[in-house]
Amino acid sequence: MSNNSETIKALNELLQGEYMAVYSFNNFISRLKDENAKKTLQEVQKQHRENIDKLASYIQSIGGQPDENLGMKGSMGEMMLNMDLGSSSDMEEVVKKAIEGETKGVNMAEKVLRGDLDDRSRDIAGEILEKDRKSIEKLKKLLR
Template structure:
């Protein structure tokens, strides 16, 4: 396994975690301060921060420098999504969070890491993916409970 490929893949995952952190910061800003979702979204953001830190430490163990932001492409994508996803209803925020976690958090990660990581890095990524799946399950439950109560 090529060390450069492993580090490049891990750094792309770090950038993805920063994209998620910033997306959740945006969600948090758009939630009403009395929303029952607020504390859960703050917790998910903290998990993403921890994931970025764990991935960064793994890059450092491989004697390389980890990324420290979502990168220029991530900034552009985040800016565009903020232009078009400015809804502040809890249901819309939940839908955007589910889409982001599923598409960017899970599916893209699975595609990105395919045959590109060493065993230790892959174990770390699987732990992160498991946590992200738990987040999606929670978000779907919350969306369903809000939709069915109307």
């Protein structure tokens, strides 16, 4: 595989997004009083943790090293999220921010999928994309 380092780089980008999601959901969950909403957000967060495990294992299996550091982009994203939400614990506002974050994650996964990936990497990125889309639907149900 000649483009292995490009594949690892792309998958690590996806991994970063999954870590950002887990951290963001910690923030969202801590703000909510509504137990049903909290439970739904915890389910979505659990899915992101499973995505992390799958991605990290796969990156290692193809000879790469998973980048398990949020980095500057993640730190800045977290800071912006806190500024956006302020001290809000309004369920609708928190859920809307969670949907916004999930949508950014889907866009990032789509970008990775358009890259030059081998079939197995494309399958894994596609699975994550599909799960993230389902998570958005799950979150949208909280707003109905």
